[in-house]
Amino acid sequence: MGKIKPSVGDAVAKLIKEKKKKIPDDWFDINTSKGLVNISLSHIVVNKDQPRKTFNDETIQELANSIKEQGIISPIMVRPKGRKYEIIAGERRYKAAIKAGLGDIPALIRKVSNGDARIISLIENIQREDLNDIDRASALREIKVNLGLPWTAIGKKLGLTKQRILDLVGLLDLPEEIKEDIRSKKLTEKHGRALRKLKDNKDE
Incomplete structure (x- = not known):
């Protein structure tokens, strides 16, 4: 797993440097949250318009095994969606985290429009070697x-x-x-x- 690439946005790199904090499972004031946080997997939903249409079960299992040993090196990116968070980038890491038996996952929270979320997701996916x-x-x-x-x-x-x-x-x-x-x-x-x-x- 590589680090987040600069071309996804300079703002993302700056957000990663912010202090990491934990969101309680019963906390839903998502409009005020910023930066890098740990979010319960049960509070995350996948993006039905995800540009990546196919996922390899074998490589996801390999990633899950790596997560068990080393944890998640690169956080996923999400945005507020009702009372949950929708994945902008990192669905593969999310799926692997579930397989690894994690309860939560590090994530960057971005307040972005549908169009901007789509562009970020597209760029992140294009840069993946296994796509x-x-x-x-x-x-x-x-x-x-x-x-x-x-x-x-x-x-x-x-x-x-x-x-x-x-x-x-x-x-x-x-x-x-x-x-x-x-x-x-x-x-x-x-x-x-x-x-x-x-x-x-x-x-x-």
């Missing part, structure tokens, strides 16, 4: 739609070249069955790009 290329491509396209920026500008924010982004987003033009094979790692991104070239040649 499959189809979900990564979908997240990139959604960032472009939400931000209205050219690919070059988006690439600079994420440390990706424009060509790399175009290669990924181009995978979304493939038939569903091929995209599913890429999601499940039966095919690689390289295979997908080769199949897309064949498809483009046939269409000409």
